[in-house]
Amino acid sequence: MQFELTPQIAKNIKKWIANGENLQLTQLLEDVHFADIAEILEEISFSDAIYIIKLLDSEKTAEVLAELDDDTREKVLKGLSSKEIAEEIDELDTDDAADIISELPDQQKEEVIAQLEDVEHAKDIVDLLRHDEDTAGGLMGKELVKVNENWTNITCVKEMRRQAANVDKVHTIYVVDDHDILKGRLSLKSLLTTPATTPVREIYNHQITSVSVTENDEEVARIMQKYDLFVIPVIDEMGRLTGQITIDDIVDI
Numbered sequence: 001m002q003f004e005l006t007p008q009i010a011k012n013i014k015k016w017i018a019n020g021e022n023l024q025l026t027q028l029l030e031d032v033h034f035a036d037i038a039e040i041l042e043e044i045s046f047s048d049a050i051y052i053i054k055l056l057d058s059e060k061t062a063e064v065l066a067e068l069d070d071d072t073r074e075k076v077l078k079g080l081s082s083k084e085i086a087e088e089i090d091e092l093d094t095d096d097a098a099d100i101i102s103e104l105p106d107q108q109k110e111e112v113i114a115q116l117e118d119v120e121h122a123k124d125i126v127d128l129l130r131h132d133e134d135t136a137g138g139l140m141g142k143e144l145v146k147v148n149e150n151w152t153n154i155t156c157v158k159e160m161r162r163q164a165a166n167v168d169k170v171h172t173i174y175v176v177d178d179h180d181i182l183k184g185r186l187s188l189k190s191l192l193t194t195p196a197t198t199p200v201r202e203i204y205n206h207q208i209t210s211v212s213v214t215e216n217d218e219e220v221a222r223i224m225q226k227y228d229l230f231v232i233p234v235i236d237e238m239g240r241l242t243g244q245i246t247i248d249d250i251v252d253i
Contacts, residue, residue, distance in 0.1 A: 003036040005043060013044065017051050025055060034060055038067035041076065050079040062091035065100055074103060082108055086115035093168065094121065095141035095249060098128035128243075136220050137213040139250065140234045140243030143167045146174040147200055149183050154196040156186070171231040171246065175204040180240040182233055184208050210235050213242055221250040 016025045029037060041049040053061055053076060065073060065088055089097045101109055116122040124142040131137025145163045147156045164170055173186040190203040210233045211220050224232055234243045
């Protein structure tokens with residue numbers, strides 16, 4: 001059922017916060033989608049918004065921060081310490097994490113990045129922050145699944161299992177060479193219907209649409225809409241696979 005912030009619910013939230021009735025508040029928010037929680041925070045006072053943010057677990061808080069409008073998120077971030085922000089950032093995909101960190105003052109950016117627990121995650125975020133926000137590099141996320149064209153089918157399956165642990169949704173299996181140059185894509189059907197010792201180079205699809213890391217966001221959106229793509233890979237000036245952009249990343253362009 002779709003959540004609706006009625007006047008009565010808003011009144012209850014305000015009362016529970018004032019009285020410190022965290023159990024009541026937690027029970028309400030437990031089954032509410034993070035996008036709806038973001039809507040609640042946009043409608044209540046700053047102090048009440050901070051109260052709710054600090055009541056949520058890190059994973060849910062991270063998703064809520066990513067959903068907030070820019071003005072509300074800026075205010076909320078000012079009410080959180082660098083350590084608290086880092087805890088939330090650790091739960092987000094790299095593209096959402098980079099978007100949030102980019103809004104912080106320079107000194108706090110460094111503080112937050114320094115306190116991220118996942119070193120590889122931190123490196124990926126720093127890499128994304130190098131790109132202008134209105135380019136493919138600024139839109140992309142680093143989470144993806146890729147396989148080497150020289151691997152066998154069985155090696156692919158093992159490696160994909162390992163990589164998929166860090167990816168929310170596997171839209172495409174990318175194929176690269178030993179230098180990470182994007183070569184094409186591999187369908188799950190091809191993977192499942194060929195012998196375990198078959199090399200990837202014999203079964204992958206060479207046809208793939210990609211965009212340069214420097215491509216402007218409007219052109220990225222146009223290409224994805226033209227070819228009806230849910231996801232598109234991003235390559236650097238050498239043709240190396242550096243990330244991917246999903247349809248969710250371009251809906252506001």
